[in-house]
Structures are given as C-alpha cells and as structure tokens.
Amino acid sequence: MILDVRDLRVSFTREKLPPVEVVHGVSFSLERGKTLGIVGESGSGKSVISLTTIGLLPGTARASGQVLFDGRDILTLPERELCKLRGNRIGMIFQEPMTALNPAMRVGAQIAEGLVLNNGMSKRAARAEALRLLDMVQIPRAAERIDSFPHEMSGGQRQRVGIAIALALKPDLLIADEPTTALDVTVQAEILDILDDLVSDLGISLILISHDLGVIARIADRTLVMYRGDEMEQGPTEDILRRPGHAYTRKLLDAMPGRVRASMKENG
Ligand SMILES: Nc1ncnc2c1ncn2[C@@H]1O[C@H](COP(=O)(O)OP(=O)(O)OP(=O)(O)O)[C@@H](O)[C@H]1O
Ligand SMILES: [Mg+2]
Known part of the structure; x- marks a missing residue:
C-alpha cells in the first residue's frame, strides 16, 4: 500500500x-x-x-x-x-499548467532544473533527460520544442510539460x-492515455x-x-x-x- x-x-x-x-x-x-x-x-x-x-x-x-x-x-x-x-x-500535476510553469524560462530548462538541484545531475545530462521526458509525454518534435517558452505552446502541450516536470524526479x-x-x-483523452501508460x-x-x-x-x-x-x-x-x-x-x-x-x- x-x-x-x-x-x-x-x-x-x-x-x-x-x-x-x-x-x-x-x-x-x-x-x-x-x-x-x-x-x-x-x-x-x-x-x-x-x-x-x-x-x-x-x-x-x-x-x-x-x-x-x-x-x-x-x-x-x-x-x-x-x-x-x-x-x-510525491509529484503533483495542476489543473492550469500555466500557473505551475515559469513563464520566463524555457520548458527544457524547467524540467532540467529539478534534476540538477535534487539529483545532482550535470546540466548536460539533465538536458538529455528533459528531452527524453518530452518525448515520453509525446510532445511532437521534442528536440525543437525543448527551447520553447510556455506561452509558445498550446494548453495541451503545456500540460504535457507539467507532467514531464512531475515525472522528472520519478515519484x-x-x-x-x-x-x-x-x-x-x-x-483530454490523449493526456489521460499518457497518464495511464505511465502508471x-x-x-x-x-x-x-x-x-x-x-x-x-x-x-x-x-x-x-x-x-x-x-x-x-x-x-x-x-x-x-x-x-x-x-x-x-x-x-x-x-x-x-x-x-x-x-x-x-x-x-x-
Ligand atoms: N483555504 C481555504 N480556506 C477556507 N476554506 C477553504 C479553503 N480551501 C477550500 N476551502 C473550502 O473547502 C471546501 C472544499 O474545497 P475544495 O477546493 O477541496 O473543493 P473541490 O472538490 O476541489 O472543488 P472544485 O471541483 O471546484 O475544484 C469548500 O467548501 C471550500 O470553500
Ligand atoms: Mg479542486
């Protein structure tokens, strides 16, 4: 349990x-x-x-x-x-991903941040892991999107980034x-399927x-x-x-x- x-x-x-x-x-x-x-x-x-x-x-x-x-x-x-x-x-995914994301920071850097701070990863390894996570939550062309700002993404993509951040630390x-x-x-259905697969x-x-x-x-x-x-x-x-x-x-x-x-x- x-x-x-x-x-x-x-x-x-x-x-x-x-x-x-x-x-x-x-x-x-x-x-x-x-x-x-x-x-x-x-x-x-x-x-x-x-x-x-x-x-x-x-x-x-x-x-x-x-x-x-x-x-x-x-x-x-x-x-x-x-x-x-x-x-x-214990990780948390919020209803409105925009409130959980930092608007002034590229999404890849936001995912990598926790990995550097909490897991002591090198910046380079953390960026590679961020890319893998963006792929995992099915962000199309993740290698290009990794340097986007949250406002450049759709609501569904932002929510995927929110999931990637929560997943980064393997809760x-x-x-x-x-x-x-x-x-x-x-x-909605796509995001639910991603969550279901992760579980x-x-x-x-x-x-x-x-x-x-x-x-x-x-x-x-x-x-x-x-x-x-x-x-x-x-x-x-x-x-x-x-x-x-x-x-x-x-x-x-x-x-x-x-x-x-x-x-x-x-x-x-
Ligand atoms: N910080 C707070 N101070 C006082 N009352 C609160 C606080 N947060 C929640 N409540 C009260 O607790 C009750 C439950 O709120 P909660 O936010 O858990 O509802 P919910 O089921 O999540 O609703 P929603 O579907 O709208 O998100 C409500 O009556 C709410 O007014
Ligand atoms: Mg609620």
Missing part, C-alpha cells in the same frame, strides 16, 4: 467564528501501480484531500486522522521531511488534480481528481465518490459505474454523455 488515508477530517479556522469542517472523516487507500479516481462536484473536498496528501494545506487548516504515505504519517511529519517527499517521491505517487479540465476532449510502464501510483465521472472511468481502477466533504461510496470503478450505490453517483452517471455510457456498456 503506497497510501493509506484513515478517517481524515479537515477544517478551516475562521476569525471570530467557529472552525468549519470541509472533509468529514474520509478513508481510502491506494495500492502501488494503481489509479484511484476521486470524483465529486465543485466544493466537495477533492482539492483539500489532494493538498493534504502532499502536506500543502494552508496554515489555517487543521487535519486529523492519518495520511500514511509508505507507512509514514504526512500529518505529523516535520516540514523538512515533507519537502524531501514532495517532488522527490512513487502522482497526484493529478483536474489535469485535463482546461483542455478540449480529444486532447503501467513506470509502476507509478496515481490519484486522478475530476468532477467528470467520464474522465475517471477512462483510467481509474478504483473510484471514490465525494459529496460535500463526505464519502458517498467507493470501490472498483466498474462496480460503481454498473451498480451505483448512491443517488448522487447516479446523478453523476446521468450527467455523462449518452454515447460514453453506451460504449461503456458495450465494453463491459
């Missing part, structure tokens, strides 16, 4: 008001090399859970329970230890919070967060359905799709385009 979350509660302190709890005792676990999908509408607590998992909750947040990453509780680790885990063993766990929401459907080829464990059950259904082995900070249900993704145990999950299913649902029935 790479990640084991037990009875996680998160609340935010407020000035002159009692704290407000936004995650009400959620438990889930993730096996090595598997993908867990977390789905739920806006405000259901998905991002709060993902920030908790990499120890990046803001100072106003209070968390209780246990978040065991490889047996060590993220909630009680000192910041120094968390820093070592982040990037190195054991990758958290992707709405990685495809800003992209059109065909690019199988590199043995990475993936948490994929989305408000869209169609995105989750495409690659997640297991799915956790969240609603207003509560777990509605969780289990193998196929079971959730075929026999949603909860009215809210049925609503999410109904919100998927009919053709997607029909093709899922054919395949299943």
Whole structure:
C-alpha cells in the first residue's frame, strides 16, 4: 500500500467564528501501480484531500486522522521531511499548467532544473533527460520544442510539460488534480492515455481528481465518490459505474454523455 488515508477530517479556522469542517472523516487507500479516481462536484473536498496528501494545506487548516504515505504519517511529519517527499517521491500535476510553469524560462530548462538541484545531475545530462521526458509525454518534435517558452505552446502541450516536470524526479505517487479540465476532449483523452501508460510502464501510483465521472472511468481502477466533504461510496470503478450505490453517483452517471455510457456498456 503506497497510501493509506484513515478517517481524515479537515477544517478551516475562521476569525471570530467557529472552525468549519470541509472533509468529514474520509478513508481510502491506494495500492502501488494503481489509479484511484476521486470524483465529486465543485466544493466537495477533492482539492483539500489532494493538498493534504502532499502536506500543502494552508496554515489555517487543521487535519486529523492519518495520511500514511509508505507507512509514514504526512500529518505529523516535520516540514523538512515533507519537502524531501514532495517532488522527490510525491509529484503533483495542476489543473492550469500555466500557473505551475515559469513563464520566463524555457520548458527544457524547467524540467532540467529539478534534476540538477535534487539529483545532482550535470546540466548536460539533465538536458538529455528533459528531452527524453518530452518525448515520453509525446510532445511532437521534442528536440525543437525543448527551447520553447510556455506561452509558445498550446494548453495541451503545456500540460504535457507539467507532467514531464512531475515525472522528472520519478515519484512513487502522482497526484493529478483536474489535469485535463482546461483542455478540449480529444486532447483530454490523449493526456489521460499518457497518464495511464505511465502508471503501467513506470509502476507509478496515481490519484486522478475530476468532477467528470467520464474522465475517471477512462483510467481509474478504483473510484471514490465525494459529496460535500463526505464519502458517498467507493470501490472498483466498474462496480460503481454498473451498480451505483448512491443517488448522487447516479446523478453523476446521468450527467455523462449518452454515447460514453453506451460504449461503456458495450465494453463491459
Ligand atoms: N483555504 C481555504 N480556506 C477556507 N476554506 C477553504 C479553503 N480551501 C477550500 N476551502 C473550502 O473547502 C471546501 C472544499 O474545497 P475544495 O477546493 O477541496 O473543493 P473541490 O472538490 O476541489 O472543488 P472544485 O471541483 O471546484 O475544484 C469548500 O467548501 C471550500 O470553500
Ligand atoms: Mg479542486
């Protein structure tokens, strides 16, 4: 088990008001090399859970329970230890890659930077590795694009660069919070396929967060359905799709385009 979350509660302190709890005792676990999908509408607590998992909750947040990453509780680790885990063993892919990328730095240099700083690679070796990673996330003509600035790339290409940066340090766990929401459907599908391949080829464990059950259904082995900070249900993704145990999950299913649902029935 790479990640084991037990009875996680998160609340935010407020000035002159009692704290407000936004995650009400959620438990889930993730096996090595598997993908867990977390789905739920806006405000259901998905991002709060993902920030908790990499120890990046803001100072106003209070968390209780246990978040065991490889047996060590993220909630009680000192910041120094968390820093070592982040990037190195736990990687994050953000919804809007532009916010995660440095607009003034060529993309190849941004990928290479972490390799030089964290792994002590030479600049030359890091550049070669950056090129390999750009190839791996299927940036066409990677040898030319390696010296592009983020604004010279499309949204889908930027997201691929974001994935390459997260992958550079070979994390054991990758958290992707709405990685495809800003992209059109065909690019969305390509990015999801890349993530899916990485999980199988590199043995990475993936948490994929989305408000869209169609995105989750495409690659997640297991799915956790969240609603207003509560777990509605969780289990193998196929079971959730075929026999949603909860009215809210049925609503999410109904919100998927009919053709997607029909093709899922054919395949299943
Ligand atoms: N820094 C914060 N301070 C106070 N409340 C917060 C903070 N961050 C999140 N919340 C609250 O926690 C709840 C869960 O938010 P969260 O961002 O996890 O939702 P989400 O499921 O990721 O939604 P979305 O799909 O819109 O990204 C919301 O009610 C939100 O208002
Ligand atoms: Mg969110």
